[in-house]
Amino acid sequence: MxxxxxxxxxxxxxxxxxxxxxxxxxxxxxxxxxxxxxxxxxxxxxxxxxxxxxxxxxxxxxxxxxxxxxxxxxxxxxxxxxxxxxxxxxGFSFQNLASKMTGVPEDEYKAMMVAGGRPIEGNRSKTGKAK
Amino acid sequence: MATIVGSVMTSHVPSIGNAIAKHRENDPYWKPFFDGYPPVRAWLDRVKPDVAVVFYQDHGLNFFLDKMPTFAVGAAPEYRNADEGWGIPTVKPVKGDPALSWHIIESLVADEFDITMCQEMKVDHALTLPLALMWPGGGDWPVRVVPITMNHVQHPLPSPKRSYRLGESVGRAIASWKEDVRVLVMGTGGLSHQLDGQRAGFINKPFDLMCMDALVDDPKKLTRYSALDLVREAGAQGTELMAWMAARAALPGRVTKVHSHYHVPISNTAGGLLALQNDGAALARAA
The missing domain is CATH 1.10.700.10 (Dioxygenase LigAB, LigA subunit)
Structure with missing residues (x-):
């Protein structure tokens, strides 16, 4: 394959x-x-x-x-x-780990999620060629 | 003969377990999520399933990287939850239905699905939390279960098309079961979410809503996606949509949507809920 x-x-x-x-x-x-x-x-x-x-x-x-x-x-x-x-x-939640992995403070990460999550735009495809 | 009353698909993230344990269902953060469930509980009270056949992924409680079956069917008299290492309380054991499990296993293998058979199996939050959402209160579970796990830990994953066909085959197996039992088919996980890496927090609401619509009227449409497509569109862990597809595929004919609900976020995840009544079963009862 x-x-x-x-x-x-x-x-x-x-x-x-x-x-x-x-x-x-x-x-x-x-x-x-x-x-x-x-x-x-x-x-x-x-x-x-x-x-x-x-x-x-x-x-x-x-x-x-x-x-x-x-x-x-x-x-x-x-x-x-x-x-x-x-x-x-x-003693940390998944959200705390996510804030560490994405390099933003936890409250900022949580606010992003409450606002609907990480946006689709710019996060689907590096080349933009994916259908 | 057995009757499939319908399907319920729901998200299952561990933080739901903490919210239940700490009685946070009415907190402003959690209320918009938990508010989705009462109409489905009311429907379950009406259709009274005896058994729930549950498609889900085990996140390392029963299967680890040493042995990872693509699909596995439980055939135990009882299933226990255990400490998963992330702080959610364990729940009461759930009774199995070994005779139905073995009938499903025999039917699947006759249908050329080379599944793994398990007479001992621990069940993780992906099975227990959906039960707790449907039948809250911590009492004895009103259903027996047949757990069917799908690998979403280790790539290569099964394809959406194969997962759908597995669901169809399980639906045929249930329909041919000699016992007069009422069966609910559940699919748990999703919807869009990514827990890891710099894309953590990825949510794709348009994709989720398209899938929820398609699952009602045109579920086969979703089989054109690959696992890669689902990683891209629904996030690295959003591939769990395949459990929803399998649960839908078990209903062969027309369905009626009982209820659907969608809320972002529950922790890192888009919370989805969909309940479908099997119209064929409703007609059979009316006749």
């Missing part, structure tokens, strides 16, 4: 969670899944670096988690459904 990943390149600001991303991020996402258990959330909060050492992640991935750099985690194979468990462990 030709160009599955390429086909998504035209969509602005979006990393589609395909085979490339999933292979990169397998252990990062496994770590996130461990946070579904309260004991693991407590262990992670008690010593983040040591907890992250339990998973065979790259050092870059560990640092992105420690920095709570969600765009970096996504670039390194994180899937938002799983990454959100880090945010929840920190």
């Amino acid at each position: 030709k160009g599955y990943n390429e086909a998504f390149q035209d969509i602005p600001g979006t990393v589609v969670f395909d085979a490339t991303q999933s292979r990169l991020g397998y252990h990062l996402n496994q770590f996130c899944m461990s946070l579904m258990k309260a004991d693991n959330r407590a262990a992670f909060k008690a010593g983040e670096r040591a907890y992250l050492e339990r998973w065979p992640m790259t050092e870059e991935q560990r640092q992105a988690v420690l920095d709570r750099d969600y765009n970096r985690m996504i670039a390194l194979g994180g899937n938002i459904y799983f990454l959100a468990k880090i945010g929840a462990t920190d």
Whole structure:
């Protein structure tokens, strides 16, 4: 099958969670899944670096988690459904994570959503060629 | 014989669970969303389904990247919710209907859908919150469920066309079930939303409203879209529209719209609700 990943390149600001991303991020996402258990959330909060050492992640991935750099985690194979468990462990909502990923204060992000969300114009297609 | 009473499609975002747990249904932020539901609850009280067959995606509670079926059908006597790691309270277990589940599985495989069969299955917010929206109050669930999951975590996703055909096949399976049960078909997720990256917050109201209209009168029209098209038009997680398409496809003949509702935002998402009565079933009852 030709160009599955390429086909998504035209969509602005979006990393589609395909085979490339999933292979990169397998252990990062496994770590996130461990946070579904309260004991693991407590262990992670008690010593983040040591907890992250339990998973065979790259050092870059560990640092992105420690920095709570969600765009970096996504670039390194994180899937938002799983990454959100880090945010929840920190006590943050999806909207807070979205404000971090889009680089705007949370109240500004929330106001954008209340006003109808991120506009279609300029956000569908990078080339403008999509039908 | 079993009767399909109709379909209900609804959004399912986790924050709805928090709003319910904290009794925020009448807060100014949440009221315009929750106000959509009473007419559908009233209709459900009238048609009294015994079983809900629910199309949805599991977000990592039951299936993870180690094993990710494109389509899976639950055949358990009971389904439990569990801690999903984002703070929403778990709900009471839901009873299954294993005999109907196995009939659907056998029918689907005979129809060349190579689904995964699950005699143990946890159900996440995408199944439990829609039930809580339809039957609020935290009491015992008045329906048994047959969960049917669709992969929307890991690309490649199934196509909208394949998802629609799955729904058609499930509809035929239910129609051929020997037991005299009333079945509601649900599809959960969507509508337009993107949770990740710099495009987070993307909403496409014209596209959502077009889809909600098409689902009533011309649902096959939506099968011309690819998964890529849905990512572009409805956001990276807006592909969950396919669960709505499958639920609609289970109704073979004419339908009557019972109610529809659309509100932006619920958290990052466009909240949609659509209830359709199966006219064939209504005629059968009148006869």
